[in-house]
Amino acid sequence: MAMPRVRANGLEIEYEETGSPDNPMILLVSGYMGQMTEWPDRFKQALADAGRRVIVFDNRDIGLTTAVDDPALEDCIPPPMEELMQGAAEGEPVHERVPYVLDDMAADAAALIEALGAEQADVLGLSMGGMIVQLMALNHPDRVRALIPVMTTSGDPALPPAQPEALEALTAEPESETLEAIGDLAVRTYHAIGSHPDLRASDNELRAAAMADVQRANRPLGLARQFAALLAQPRWHDRLETIGKPTLVLHGQMDRLIPPDCGRDIARRIPGADFRAIEKWGHDLPEAVVPDLLDEILPFLARI
Template sequence: MPRIRANGLEIEYEETGSPDDPMILLVSGYMGQMTEWPDRFKQALADTGRRVVVFDNRDIGLTLAIDDPALEDRVPPPMEDLMQGAAEGQPVHERVPYVLDDMAADAAALIEALGAEQADVLGLSMGGMIVQLMALNHPERVRTLMPVMTTSGDPDLPPSEPEALEALTAEPESETLEAIGDLAVRTYHAIGSHPDLRAPDEDLRAGAIADLQRANRPLGLARQFAALLAQPRWHDRLGSVEQPTLVLHGAMDRLIPPEAGRDIARRIPGAEIEIIDKWGHDLPEAVVPDLLNRILPFLERTSKAATA
């Protein structure tokens, strides 16, 4: 797959559709490589005249953490220290290699590096936080905003269910491929969709193993999580977002409860929100039609409004 330099990084990316069409940038969440996006989803967007771009965020997949190789082995502070420091109002962002603001700058620079003025931006989970920060910090690069299964960052919102958070941060029983696959199955049973939508266990297991074989970046995962915890809060800035916004959330999301999505929609003027039944904190093939049925009309409406 191609690689391009943006914001001081060599970013691994992939395109579907014509480079002459308007761009839609899909931003993955914590631990998510660009391979997580279903081909059916990307192709459906491309078939409606979109240049679909996916990429590996810094520190995951085949995109490196930072431009300085000497910092590649830098270990972030313990999660508990960052959480306590943030709760006490300490400037914990100064103690980590990067924060989500830096990842938003990466994504904005990628749009420009690929020759586009703007893009429709859609982000999942941590990626949904990143696209909000893109709209706030780099509004000139964002045409429309789609935060998905994510939060405004308000610390007063309902927390994750304990079982879901434990599943997200659990470690495999061993370093074998079998253990990695088993952990993925347990994780998505805890945070994923209703069985009517959730991917079959064999697909979950195979996907986790394929991702590990593509890139194994344990320090990268630790630094990404540190970036998430140390990011200065942004919820009180969302009232300044001017881009058309569609918020999507699953009714069964136990990791980031639906109230978090509703909070984003309340804070952004004119934002639309759709809560999808039986959907959890995952991206199974079975939910793709529901997503497209909401995203495609939104893109069509906003495109017509922009040219009216």
């Protein structure tokens, strides 16, 4: 089924809306590689039933969102990951060597709020999306009412790194370009970074979701540029103390890709922020964790 599009910040952004357009907006921002299809219907509907206008969308370079004004986004190959990582570690201005950084993706999301006719929104972001919503609160504070960073980090390079097997799983490539190989890789990836088996989706569900996403949109260069944006983003952790928005930080106790201490650091730096850790939850968004998330998010939204 075709979804609506709106033009914002030089992009044609594919989005989906749940709930009444008269309600306050909550914008859900996906993570690296995540299309808007990753958000469980049950989660979106529960937020809508709680009185929110729920917006999900495809970030730039992923899914069905396309560039309008910047042809470089369509064909630019970013520098190799190793070069960017080394340059960043040595303090080089690597942000000047990539097509865009997370600041630009935060500007996209802020422009989307305005393009959809809202003054501001509660913003919830997963993983890379959690970094983006922090930058929205820093760079576009008038567009943010409340902040919910999920399974993410303050960006402080002194924080604990990903476990090697988790990072390897995130950056692995399928053995071939077949749907079956892509599905098999998704299963291996979420066994490495995902939740305890009590919460994690079944292998068949993981495989089917990955195959459906690549059939919807297969944009490997976009994924490379998104990863480059992650690596090249100038650090922002030392600015978080300036955020004056109600903030709830959520993290999984079993997150092996972005350890829970990274979420705790966000909450420590933002004045008045709350931190909640969920047992058996890893770096994924299975249906089984939705009730735990809603138990934290809905009371927070009601308070603000």
